[in-house]
Amino acid sequence: MGLLQDFARKYQKTYEVLKLILIVGALVYLFELSKDLFDYTQVNGFFVGLLVFGIYLFIINPLQKFGLSYQAETGIFVITTTVFVFYFFATVLYPRVLAEEEANAPCGANTMEFRCYSISKGACKSAWEYYESGCKTEAETNRAAPTKLVGGGVKKCVHRNFAKHMAFNQRLDQPGCRSFIDSLR
Secondary structure, eight states: OHHHHHHHHHTHHHHHHHHHHHHHHHHHHHHHHGGGTSOGGGOOHHHHHHHHHHHHHHHHOGGGGGTOOHHHHHHHHHHHHHHHHHHHIIIIIHHHHHHHHHHHSTTOTTSHHHHSBOSOHHHHHHHHHHHHHHHHHHHHHHOSSTTOOOHHHHHHHHHHHHHHHTGGGBOTTSTTHHHHHHHHO
Protein backbone atom coordinates (compact mmCIF):
# COMPACT_ATOMS: atom_id res chain seq x y z
CA MET A 1 0.00 0.00 0.00
CA GLY A 2 2.89 2.36 0.75
CA LEU A 3 4.26 1.89 -2.77
CA LEU A 4 1.01 3.13 -4.35
CA GLN A 5 0.95 6.22 -2.13
CA ASP A 6 4.59 7.00 -2.98
CA PHE A 7 3.78 6.68 -6.69
CA ALA A 8 0.75 8.99 -6.33
CA ARG A 9 2.80 11.60 -4.42
CA LYS A 10 5.68 11.40 -6.89
CA TYR A 11 3.53 11.97 -9.98
CA GLN A 12 0.92 14.30 -8.47
CA LYS A 13 2.39 17.39 -10.16
CA THR A 14 2.59 15.61 -13.53
CA TYR A 15 -1.03 14.58 -13.17
CA GLU A 16 -2.11 18.15 -12.34
CA VAL A 17 -0.16 19.60 -15.28
CA LEU A 18 -1.66 17.05 -17.68
CA LYS A 19 -5.13 17.85 -16.36
CA LEU A 20 -4.49 21.57 -16.89
CA ILE A 21 -3.21 20.95 -20.44
CA LEU A 22 -6.28 18.88 -21.29
CA ILE A 23 -8.71 21.49 -19.99
CA VAL A 24 -6.91 24.39 -21.67
CA GLY A 25 -6.80 22.34 -24.88
CA ALA A 26 -10.55 21.72 -24.66
CA LEU A 27 -11.16 25.45 -24.12
CA VAL A 28 -8.99 26.36 -27.12
CA TYR A 29 -10.82 23.77 -29.23
CA LEU A 30 -14.22 25.18 -28.21
CA PHE A 31 -12.97 28.70 -28.93
CA GLU A 32 -11.87 27.67 -32.43
CA LEU A 33 -15.20 25.98 -33.10
CA SER A 34 -17.18 29.01 -32.00
CA LYS A 35 -15.21 31.63 -33.99
CA ASP A 36 -17.81 31.49 -36.77
CA LEU A 37 -20.66 32.10 -34.33
CA PHE A 38 -19.30 34.95 -32.23
CA ASP A 39 -17.30 38.13 -32.72
CA TYR A 40 -14.46 37.85 -30.22
CA THR A 41 -12.92 41.23 -31.07
CA GLN A 42 -14.96 42.79 -28.26
CA VAL A 43 -13.73 40.40 -25.54
CA ASN A 44 -11.40 42.08 -23.06
CA GLY A 45 -8.17 40.25 -22.21
CA PHE A 46 -8.60 41.05 -18.51
CA PHE A 47 -11.74 38.95 -18.27
CA VAL A 48 -10.19 36.07 -20.22
CA GLY A 49 -7.22 36.21 -17.83
CA LEU A 50 -9.66 36.17 -14.92
CA LEU A 51 -11.27 33.02 -16.32
CA VAL A 52 -7.91 31.33 -16.90
CA PHE A 53 -6.83 32.28 -13.34
CA GLY A 54 -10.02 30.76 -11.93
CA ILE A 55 -9.51 27.54 -13.92
CA TYR A 56 -5.90 27.40 -12.74
CA LEU A 57 -7.00 27.74 -9.12
CA PHE A 58 -9.64 25.06 -9.59
CA ILE A 59 -7.28 22.52 -11.14
CA ILE A 60 -3.92 23.08 -9.48
CA ASN A 61 -5.08 24.39 -6.06
CA PRO A 62 -1.88 26.40 -5.39
CA LEU A 63 -3.35 28.46 -2.55
CA GLN A 64 -3.83 25.40 -0.33
CA LYS A 65 -0.10 25.48 0.31
CA PHE A 66 -0.62 28.87 2.00
CA GLY A 67 -3.42 27.62 4.25
CA LEU A 68 -6.45 28.55 2.11
CA SER A 69 -9.08 25.83 2.10
CA TYR A 70 -10.21 23.93 -0.96
CA GLN A 71 -13.70 25.42 -0.59
CA ALA A 72 -12.30 28.95 -0.71
CA GLU A 73 -10.39 28.19 -3.90
CA THR A 74 -13.50 26.65 -5.43
CA GLY A 75 -15.44 29.77 -4.42
CA ILE A 76 -12.87 31.97 -6.17
CA PHE A 77 -13.20 29.78 -9.27
CA VAL A 78 -17.00 30.10 -9.22
CA ILE A 79 -16.82 33.88 -8.80
CA THR A 80 -14.27 34.39 -11.60
CA THR A 81 -16.19 32.11 -13.95
CA THR A 82 -19.48 33.86 -13.17
CA VAL A 83 -17.93 37.29 -13.80
CA PHE A 84 -16.56 36.05 -17.14
CA VAL A 85 -19.88 34.51 -18.19
CA PHE A 86 -21.78 37.73 -17.43
CA TYR A 87 -19.17 39.81 -19.23
CA PHE A 88 -19.23 37.45 -22.25
CA PHE A 89 -23.02 37.57 -22.36
CA ALA A 90 -23.11 41.37 -22.15
CA THR A 91 -20.43 42.04 -24.77
CA VAL A 92 -20.78 39.19 -27.26
CA LEU A 93 -24.14 37.42 -27.02
CA TYR A 94 -26.57 40.21 -26.08
CA PRO A 95 -25.61 42.58 -28.95
CA ARG A 96 -26.02 39.69 -31.38
CA VAL A 97 -29.51 38.91 -30.04
CA LEU A 98 -30.50 42.58 -30.28
CA ALA A 99 -29.24 42.83 -33.87
CA GLU A 100 -31.20 39.72 -34.82
CA GLU A 101 -34.39 41.07 -33.22
CA GLU A 102 -33.99 44.40 -34.99
CA ALA A 103 -33.41 42.69 -38.34
CA ASN A 104 -36.65 40.72 -37.97
CA ALA A 105 -38.76 43.64 -36.68
CA PRO A 106 -41.11 45.41 -39.13
CA CYS A 107 -39.02 47.10 -41.83
CA GLY A 108 -35.89 45.31 -40.56
CA ALA A 109 -33.17 44.13 -42.92
CA ASN A 110 -34.53 40.55 -43.06
CA THR A 111 -38.14 41.47 -43.79
CA MET A 112 -39.97 41.41 -47.11
CA GLU A 113 -41.17 45.00 -46.79
CA PHE A 114 -37.59 46.20 -46.57
CA ARG A 115 -36.28 44.00 -49.38
CA CYS A 116 -39.21 44.38 -51.78
CA TYR A 117 -39.72 48.16 -51.63
CA SER A 118 -37.22 50.90 -52.41
CA ILE A 119 -38.04 53.30 -49.57
CA SER A 120 -36.02 54.50 -46.63
CA LYS A 121 -36.21 52.69 -43.33
CA GLY A 122 -37.88 55.69 -41.65
CA ALA A 123 -40.54 55.96 -44.34
CA CYS A 124 -41.10 52.22 -44.17
CA LYS A 125 -41.58 52.31 -40.40
CA SER A 126 -43.98 55.26 -40.49
CA ALA A 127 -46.00 53.62 -43.29
CA TRP A 128 -46.02 50.35 -41.32
CA GLU A 129 -47.34 52.11 -38.18
CA TYR A 130 -49.99 53.99 -40.18
CA TYR A 131 -51.25 50.85 -41.95
CA GLU A 132 -51.00 48.77 -38.80
CA SER A 133 -53.28 51.09 -36.80
CA GLY A 134 -55.94 50.95 -39.51
CA CYS A 135 -55.65 47.19 -39.86
CA LYS A 136 -55.90 46.65 -36.09
CA THR A 137 -59.09 48.70 -35.96
CA GLU A 138 -60.50 46.77 -38.91
CA ALA A 139 -59.56 43.42 -37.34
CA GLU A 140 -61.15 44.34 -33.99
CA THR A 141 -64.44 45.35 -35.59
CA ASN A 142 -64.60 42.32 -37.93
CA ARG A 143 -63.60 39.76 -35.34
CA ALA A 144 -66.16 36.97 -34.99
CA ALA A 145 -65.24 35.76 -31.51
CA PRO A 146 -63.70 37.83 -28.70
CA THR A 147 -60.88 35.30 -28.27
CA LYS A 148 -59.88 35.07 -31.93
CA LEU A 149 -56.24 35.98 -32.53
CA VAL A 150 -55.75 38.81 -35.01
CA GLY A 151 -51.94 39.18 -35.26
CA GLY A 152 -51.47 37.23 -38.49
CA GLY A 153 -54.43 38.95 -40.12
CA VAL A 154 -53.14 42.39 -39.18
CA LYS A 155 -49.71 41.62 -40.65
CA LYS A 156 -51.24 40.34 -43.88
CA CYS A 157 -53.46 43.44 -44.04
CA VAL A 158 -50.41 45.70 -43.62
CA HIS A 159 -48.60 43.82 -46.39
CA ARG A 160 -51.65 44.20 -48.68
CA ASN A 161 -51.71 47.96 -48.00
CA PHE A 162 -47.99 48.13 -48.80
CA ALA A 163 -48.59 46.29 -52.08
CA LYS A 164 -51.49 48.57 -52.97
CA HIS A 165 -50.13 52.00 -51.94
CA MET A 166 -46.41 51.47 -52.55
CA ALA A 167 -46.72 49.81 -55.95
CA PHE A 168 -44.48 52.43 -57.55
CA ASN A 169 -41.66 51.56 -55.08
CA GLN A 170 -41.68 47.79 -55.61
CA ARG A 171 -38.43 46.02 -56.38
CA LEU A 172 -39.63 42.97 -58.23
CA ASP A 173 -36.11 42.01 -59.29
CA GLN A 174 -35.22 40.93 -55.72
CA PRO A 175 -35.45 37.18 -55.00
CA GLY A 176 -38.88 36.18 -53.74
CA CYS A 177 -40.43 39.64 -54.06
CA ARG A 178 -42.54 38.99 -57.16
CA SER A 179 -44.15 35.89 -55.66
CA PHE A 180 -44.62 37.62 -52.29
CA ILE A 181 -46.37 40.65 -53.80
CA ASP A 182 -48.45 38.49 -56.17
CA SER A 183 -49.65 36.43 -53.19
CA LEU A 184 -51.04 39.61 -51.58
CA ARG A 185 -53.23 40.57 -54.54
